[in-house]
Amino acid sequence: MNKKNKIVTFLFDKFLSENTREKIEKIILKVAIFSFFIHLAVIYLMKFDFFVDFSSNSELLKNPISAAYTPFSFILIYEVYLLIYYLPKSFTIYITKQYEIITLIIIRKLFKDLSALELSENWFEIKGDLQFTYDLIASLLLFYLIFLFQKEGKLKLVKHVNIKPVIERFVDKKKLIAVILVPLFFVIALYTLIDWSKGISLVSEELPTFESINNLFFDQFFTVLILVDVVLLLISFFYTDQFHKIIRNSGFVISTILIRMSFGVSGLISTILIVAAVLFGLAIITIHNKYEKNSLSNN
Secondary structure (H helix, E strand, C coil): CCHHHHHHHHHHHHHHCHHHHHHHHHHHHHHHHHHHHHHHHHHHHHHCCCCCCCCCCCHHHCCHHHHHHHHHHHHHHHHHHHHHHHCCCCHHHHHHHHHHHHHHHHHHHHHHHHCCCCCCCCHHHCHHHHHHHHHHHHHHHHHHHHHHHHHHHHHHHHCCCCCCHHHHHHHHHHHHHHHHHHHHHHHHHHHHHHHHHCCCECCCCECCCHHHHHHHHHHHHHHHHHHHHHHHHHHHCCCCCCHHHHHHHHHHHHHHHHHHHHCCCCCHHHHHHHHHHHHHHHHHHHHHHHHHHHHHHHC
16 A cells, blocks of 8 residues: 555545544534524523614514524535545435435525515415415425435445445545545634624624525535536446446536526526426436346346
């Protein structure tokens, strides 16, 4: 093993080993629970006019239900880590994590929007209530689509129990990419938080929206994922020339691009783009598996 491989192996064990994953999981869960109670406490302190000199119009500081938004944010951070963690292990699980992240973003948004619902006979005439309905239906649909995607992904995994040396070299390259992604996403998250916090103004009694930090971070996050997917696609050409595998990998890039595009728009269009991205990914892997079954039957 050369010096480069030793460094990658060392960093991979430090950042992405099973032991590290378990430690990060416990830390994130503790922070999520703690943040929930802190958020809840702030809401009630403002409700009872504890902060006399400060009042905010933020929906996240009005209703106790919206306190669930904060722990979900930390769960999303853990999902981002898991995405990187599974990248060298399984490309299908890596893509699944992308879908899970965007679904959790919608679920988290539902908690925020619950506190601002206007319960009236004009439900379908109120923009906020209508968007809540779209997101509620989309979350159920995405949940089922991800289940189908995982089911199709497992069919592929069963056929590749014995990893060939060629595939092992491909895995080594994915490990290198994963090692690079860990500090990169940490820097993106830190930069986003600092940039967002600059907008906090106690003088004007205004808080920057959490939607702004959400769009800023995940916009950059999925942009990087697109680049990673393209790199993986190009590297895969060295290890396979099978048409259906190239189309599968290309299709996953398109799926990630559709998710990235959803952050550039709002409302129903954003929801449609997200559902279309997962539907497209499911269609790609389903057709890919049919190609696999056909090649096996011919042999």
